[in-house]
Amino acid sequence: MTEFMLGRRRFMTASAAGLAVLGLAACGGGSDPTRDGATVWSLEDPVHNPIQEAAIEAFNQGASSRFRLETFANTAYAQRLRVSMGTPNAPSVFFNWGGASIRSYVEVDQVADLTDRLAADAAWRDSFLPAVLDAGRIDDRNYGIPLRGMQPVVLFYHTELFAENDLRPPANWAELLDLVDRFQAIGVTPFALAGSESWTQLMWLEYLVDRLGGEQVFERISAGEEGAWGDPAMIGALDRIGELVERGAFGTNFSSVNYGAGGASTLFAMGDAAMHLMGTWEYPNQLDQQPAFARDALGWTTFPVLEDGDGDPSAVVGNPTNYFSVNSAAADVEAAVEFLREHMNSDAYVDALIAAGDVPAITGLEDRLSTSPNAEYALFIYEMVQSAAAFTPSWDQALPPEVARIMLTTLQEVFLGERDAAGFVEVLESGT
Amino acid sequence: MSEGALDRTTRPGLWYAVPAMVFFGLFALVPLVFVVVLSFTHWNGLGDPQAAGLDNWQRIAADPTVLDSLRITVVLGVVCWLVQTPLSLLLGVWAAGHQRNRAVLSAVFFLPLLLSGAAVAIAWRSLLDPNFGLASVLGPLVGIPDGNLLGSGTSALMVIVVIVAWQFVPFHTLLYQAAARRIPQQLYEAARMDGANRLHQFRHITLPQLRNTIITSSLLMVVGSLTYFETILIVTDGGPGRATEVLPFRMYEAGFRSYEMGYGAAIASALVLIGTLLSLVMVRFSGFSKMRSTLEGL
Numbered sequence: 015m016t017e018f019m020l021g022r023r024r025f026m027t028a029s030a031a032g033l034a035v036l037g038l039a040a041c042g043g044g045s046d047p048t049r050d051g052a053t054v055w056s057l058e059d060p061v062h063n064p065i066q067e068a069a070i071e072a073f074n075q076g077a078s079s080r081f082r083l084e085t086f087a088n089t090a091y092a093q094r095l096r097v098s099m100g101t102p103n104a105p106s107v108f109f110n111w112g113g114a115s116i117r118s119y120v121e122v123d124q125v126a127d128l129t130d131r132l133a134a135d136a137a138w139r140d141s142f143l144p145a146v147l148d149a150g151r152i153d154d155r156n157y158g159i160p161l162r163g164m165q166p167v168v169l170f171y172h173t174e175l176f177a178e179n180d181l182r183p184p185a186n187w188a189e190l191l192d193l194v195d196r197f198q199a200i201g202v203t204p205f206a207l208a209g210s211e212s213w214t215q216l217m218w219l220e221y222l223v224d225r226l227g228g229e230q231v232f233e234r235i236s237a238g239e240e241g242a243w244g245d246p247a248m249i250g251a252l253d254r255i256g257e258l259v260e261r262g263a264f265g266t267n268f269s270s271v272n273y274g275a276g277g278a279s280t281l282f283a284m285g286d287a288a289m290h291l292m293g294t295w296e297y298p299n300q301l302d303q304q305p306a307f308a309r310d311a312l313g314w315t316t317f318p319v320l321e322d323g324d325g326d327p328s329a330v331v332g333n334p335t336n337y338f339s340v341n342s343a344a345a346d347v348e349a350a351v352e353f354l355r356e357h358m359n360s361d362a363y364v365d366a367l368i369a370a371g372d373v374p375a376i377t378g379l380e381d382r383l384s385t386s387p388n389a390e391y392a393l394f395i396y397e398m399v400q401s402a403a404a405f406t407p408s409w410d411q412a413l414p415p416e417v418a419r420i421m422l423t424t425l426q427e428v429f430l431g432e433r434d435a436a437g438f439v440e441v442l443e444s445g446t
Numbered sequence: 447m448s449e450g451a452l453d454r455t456t457r458p459g460l461w462y463a464v465p466a467m468v469f470f471g472l473f474a475l476v477p478l479v480f481v482v483v484l485s486f487t488h489w490n491g492l493g494d495p496q497a498a499g500l501d502n503w504q505r506i507a508a509d510p511t512v513l514d515s516l517r518i519t520v521v522l523g524v525v526c527w528l529v530q531t532p533l534s535l536l537l538g539v540w541a542a543g544h545q546r547n548r549a550v551l552s553a554v555f556f557l558p559l560l561l562s563g564a565a566v567a568i569a570w571r572s573l574l575d576p577n578f579g580l581a582s583v584l585g586p587l588v589g590i591p592d593g594n595l596l597g598s599g600t601s602a603l604m605v606i607v608v609i610v611a612w613q614f615v616p617f618h619t620l621l622y623q624a625a626a627r628r629i630p631q632q633l634y635e636a637a638r639m640d641g642a643n644r645l646h647q648f649r650h651i652t653l654p655q656l657r658n659t660i661i662t663s664s665l666l667m668v669v670g671s672l673t674y675f676e677t678i679l680i681v682t683d684g685g686p687g688r689a690t691e692v693l694p695f696r697m698y699e700a701g702f703r704s705y706e707m708g709y710g711a712a713i714a715s716a717l718v719l720i721g722t723l724l725s726l727v728m729v730r731f732s733g734f735s736k737m738r739s740t741l742e743g744l
Contacts, residue, residue, distance in 0.1 A: 093702050096491040118705065122493040210596055210685060267576035267594035269686045277575045286577065416704035427687040430597070 051082050052346050054338070054353075055095065055105035058085040061298070062162060065366040069357040079349035081106065099124050099341070106344035107353065112150035112158050112337045113412040119339075120152050126340035126347055128156045131355075141359040145405045146375035149334035158337025159354045163294070163372030164399050166332035167217045170296055171289045172282065173313040175202060183289070184318045187254075194263045197288045203265035205258075206287035208273035212422040213410055215429050217291050218258075220331040220409055221317045222251035228325040229404035236412050243442040247324075252428055252435035259429055269430060276303060283307040291317070293332055294395055297388070298371040314394060326403035333408050335375045368392065375399075420445065478718065484711035491705050502712035512713065514688060515696040518603070522692060523671030525607050530667060534615045535660070538622020539652055552623075559616040567680035570609050574681070599689030602682050606690055609677050614670070618663045625659035626652065661732045665725060672721050693717055 056066055067083050074080045084105065086094050092115070098104045099119060110116045119125045132139040132147075139147070142160055150158035171183045179200065184190035197204040208214045223231050227247025234242040258264065265287070271277040282290040283304035290296065300308040319327040338358065340350045357363050359376055367374045368386045373395040383392040399405065410418040424441045427433040433441075485502050489495035506512050541552045558566065573580040576593030585593035588601070596602045633651045642650065675694040678684060684691040684699070691699075694717065701710025 096705065099492060118490050118492055124492065211683065212685070265592075267592040267597055269597035270574060270576040270581060270594045272571065272575065275572050275575065277577065281577055416706060419699060419703045423685070423688055426685055430686050432687060 051080050052106040052344065052350070053084045054081050054107040055091075056083060056085050056109040056161075057091055057336075058087050061370045062367075062372075065363065065370065066161075068366065069360070069363050070353070072360075072362070073353045073357055077349060077352070079346045081350075081353060100343070104341055104343065106341055106346055106350045107338050108341065109161065110158060110337055110339055111333065111411045112335075113152070113407055114414055114418070115411055116157060116339060117152055117414070120155075120157060124342055125157045126342040126344075126351065128159065128340070128351065128354075129154075131351060132156050135355065138355055138359070141376055143375045143377055143399065145399065145402065146334045149405055149407050150337045158339045159358045160335040160375040161338045161358055162336050162374070163367055164333075164335050164375050164395065165293045165295060166330040166395065166399055166402075166405070167221065167291060167293050167317070168296070168314050168395070168398075169289060169291050169317050170282070171313045171315065172285055172287075172311055174311040175285055175288050176313070183313065183315045186319045186321055188321075190318050191261070193288070194258070194261050198262050202285070203281065203287040204263045204289060206271070206278040206282040206290040207264040207268040208271045208278035209264065209268035209426070209429055210270055210272045210277075211274070212426040212429075213408070214273055214278070214292070215255075215425050216408070216410060216422065217293075217331070218255055219251055219425060220406060221291070222254055222320070223247050224329050224331055224404075224406055225317065225320040225325040225327065226250045226323040228323075229329055229406050232406050232409065232412075235409075241443070244439045248439065249435045252438055255428060256431070256434065259431060264429075269426075279303065285311075294373070297391055301371065301388075314391065316398065328402050329404040329406065330398060330402045331406045331408065333411065334405050373399075417442075417445070481711045481718075482715050484708055485715045487708045487711075489707040491707050495708065498708055502709045505709060506712055506716060511688065511691070512693070512696060515691050515693045518690065519672065519674075519692040519694075522603060522606065522674060523668055525603075526610055526671050527664060527667050529607055529611050530615050530618060531660070531664065533611065534618035534663065535622050535656070537615065537619040539626045539648070539656075541619060541623040542626035555619060556616045558613050559620075561613075563613065563676045564680060566609065566613050567677045570605075570677075571681050574605065596682055597686055599686060602686060602690050606674070606678060606681065609681065610674060613677070614667075618667070621659055621663050622656065625656050629655045661728070665728050668728065669721050669725055672717055672724075693720075 054066070054070060056063065063083065063085055070081050070083055091109070095105075095108060095110075116125055143164075146160055146164060147156065150156065150160070169183065175197075176182060179196065181193060181196060184193050194204040220232075223245075227245055227250075231242070231245045231247045234245070271281065273279070278287075278290065278292075279296065279299060280303070281287045283300060297308070297312070297314075300312055316327075316330075338354055340347055340354070344350055364374050364376050364379070365382065368379075368382060371388055371392075373379075373383065373392050379396060380393065383389060383396055386392050406412075410422060413421065421442060424433060424438050428435075428438050484495060486498055486500070487495035488498045488501070537555060541548060541555070574595055576582060576585065576595070576597075579593075581593035581595045583593075585591060585595055588595075590601060594601075595605050629652065633655070634647055637647050637651055673694055674692055675698065678690050678692060678695050679698070682690045684695050693713065697710050697713040697717065699710075700706045700713055
């Protein structure tokens, strides 16, 4: 009997999933009456889920509304969310990447507008770093509350390799090119690059465009301005990428290297690559996978200055953070907002994030960060974001999904040498 | 066939088929109709779909990436068929025999069939890391010394062919094994008496006797090649560039990465059309529809 039940349930789940894929979720059913209650949706993550769980637990103690955490694997999350919104299974509070990732939900009024609530509670609003809170705005309205640490892109380097060869990390473009030649000469790949996943390559384009033309270049692109892709800074950045590839800055087989399975990070940790341009998550990943390397030889610095560029060299790119947003159709919108108000900046929550190696987007954290186990690194990231002239969000999150998809594919072709700067601009301008 | 009228055993009534028909209708036909309807709308997955007339279909016809995907799908299907058919035919015929250790080896050959496609793809992706995986060993054998197997369009496509073959040759071997076992032994005995060697026997008895199985297996392979998806998603993600972007992958991108559900549905409907046409053509020109027995005259 139990076997039959299990078989049937699996079958029903599979069928419901099948229907959901075909856009029939509303009639597909799949709700389970025994697991009633409002949900908070988040990404599956062994580090952050217990922290989120604890916050929800704490909130449930004193509230009439009870929430429950549901987590999903990264790859399936965006699809699951899209299919569930507007159905009875939709979450009350949901994890997102801000920007374009929720724009289409905002357009159909499915996300609660938090602007007035934040304005009415200045203490709540001012507890978050303004640049990070603002990066989650859509058309000057707030829809998201930061839920975890900041993820700017950092230039990591292998301190032992640099020391052995009496070198120092690049401060400008000329030094960077010089380092490429020097590391090549001793048989070390200058930069690890997980080129089978194009978002890793996007980090190069984001920084180069920002350094060459400033944050306005991408602002014009994301505003959909005619001809914005053809900006001289874009051409210059793509040309420099071509130059780097040709010089062997990423080795020869980077387009087979993956990030998810650890290909690039391992290459870097083993000393087969000298530097790695990557988001801040590289640090906890290395701590977890290669603890000895992370402790003894992992260095970090800012992206080099381009002397001929107009951009402010303090500007950063990357993911400002991830956000929790409230489903405007939820039965308990006020309770959901209350949960975010009470817990996303609470001492317990922020301390747990710091202990996990995150650098939360909370104001006045210097003291607490300096006593954390990874103080030096945490303070570097915190200062870097606080003093940044601009924080440009990752383009693939900030642009409409169909544009992001074309951009990533075409950029990969540039790295492969199959397309030049003009070809890239042409594809992006025509939008196919 | 003509014996049917004389057959006195009670045949199952039509109502035996009702459960299967209901499920087929509910989970195949109804969704299919919805997809076709969806293909005439614009829908980003939120709110209500907007009628779009023939927009999506006209866009397909003019979209160079869809035509590219179609070309890649055809290449992949043809190469997969060319690689898998001889392999599974020879393996199947061999596995139908009585050689020493045959059972053990057959069991080993069939193992890939038991693994989920996603698990297979994840394992292969790790193996194909140029620095730490098998690619550094395999690459030099095929003229790619730095193991950059996923880095060029052609080699990435060939990698997919190898993985798909590794995964599905066991299934087709199983078909050929079953068919080869049903070939009457007296044919071989007679041939031996006439002095035919093993090659002759294979060419003049085994192959013709397997004709229907070759058609069935080819049909499954060719139509199946229109659904290759998870291996590509996991191993190459359609890359490098667009080199392994087959039609089902393009459909997934349109629907679930660009959130153009209507356009994705149009590509899906086109796939159904192509698959149906392909099966009809193959069945018609292979003479399979006539259901001529290979045992006529015995």
